[in-house]
Amino acid sequence: MSIITRSPFLFRINTGSCNGCDVELATTAMIPRYDVERLGCRYTGSPKHADILLVTGPITARSKSYLVEVLDELPNPFVVVAVGTCPTSCGIFRDSYAIEGPLDKYVQVDVNVPGCPPRPQAIIDGVAKALEIWKQKIRNQK
Amino acid sequence: MSGFLKIAIRNLLKGPVTDPYPFGKTFIPEKLRGKLKVDASICTACGTCQEVCPSGAIYIKKENDVYVHTTWYNTCCFCGNCEFFCPTGAIKLTNDFHTANTKEEKFKFVTIAAISEKECPVCGNKFVPATLPLIEKSYPHINDEIKNLMKLCPECRKKAAFERLYQ
Known part of the structure; x- marks a missing residue:
């Protein structure tokens, strides 16, 4: 069994979210109360460094191209986490002409965290699950 | 200087502010809107919750003699409309916020309640009877x-009510 020596980086993208989930993500990451870095991961500013992708928003027609760009730039293996009800299944925005979601259309989503918005604790749960899947993926790759 | 010392000592005694979750317990507000809980013994399968759900998370389907009430959380927006509009008070939102699920569980992440039909003692037809909380809303004294x-059943009830009038 090999030991993973690197820590995963998180990258988040807002695809037309109402900012509710983004505020919760900022809460999980930035303030010491929920501190997602305890799990051994950090936020990064570039998708090229990212191992775990957090997506918020129902993927509007305007933001779709940016999402596809980010998905192309991610290094392998990567894990995708859908944060909120919107990317998971489009929720209340389903069947709208401006929505190109859900996220399953573009990439295999590994972890779904529904909620409107999900609690910071639920997001931490999701990230913890994503970490497990990421470790498994790296083991499979070797 | 003494003010600063006071705050420093108080903070030292208080311990870290970080929430111990997922390694320990966490604070959950009592009124938090989380997963649903459907009381199948009170529910009359009227379909109000299915009608008012803005995201179409609730689905009621009849299978043989049982109405199956399904809630799929991956499209639920936890607005609480179902609880607000439920005429019997069968639906209650709990404060269970654990919603993270993997892609294998995506379409299995539901709660299911089965509301069974009962037989009319007079004619033998099957129907879902009105429950006590619903009757309590309509009649002041039961x-x-x-x-x-x-x-x-509704037909026999009509007959019985008319017979009572002409006696």
């Missing part, structure tokens, strides 16, 4: 007569 009428 006597045994009303309780006996509750057990009959």
Whole structure:
């Protein structure tokens, strides 16, 4: 069994979210109360460094191209986490002409965290699950 | 200087502010809107929750003699409309916020309640009877007569009510 020596980086993208989930993500990451870095991961500013992708928003027609760009730039293996009800299944925005979601259309989503918005604790749960899947993926790759 | 020392000592005694979750317990507000809990013994399968759900998370389907009430959380926006509009008070939102699920569980992440039909003692037709919380809303005083009428199917109830009038 090999030991993973690197820590995963998180990258988040807002695809037309109402900012509710983004505020919760900022809460999980930035303030010491929920501190997602305890799990051994950090936020990064570039998708090229990212191992775990957090997506918020129902993927509007305007933001779709940016999402596809980010998905192309991610290094392998990567894990995708859908944060909120919107990317998971489009929720209340389903069947709208401006929505190109859900996220399953573009990439295999590994972890779904529904909620409107999900609690910071639920997001931490999701990230913890994503970490497990990421470790498994790296083991499979070797 | 003494003010600063006071704050420093107080903070030292308080310990870290970080929430111990997922390694320990966390604070959950009592009124948090989380997963649903459907009381199948009170529910009458009227379909109000399915009608008012803005995201179409609730689905009621009849299978043989049982109404199956399904809630799929991956499209639920936890607005609480179902609880607000439920005429019987069968639906209650709990404060269970654990919603993270993997892609294998995506379409299995549901709660299911089965509301079974009952047989009319007079004609033998199957129907879902009105339940006590619903009757309590419509009648100020509930006597045994009303309780006996509750057990009959709508057709037999109509007959019984008219017979009572002309006696």
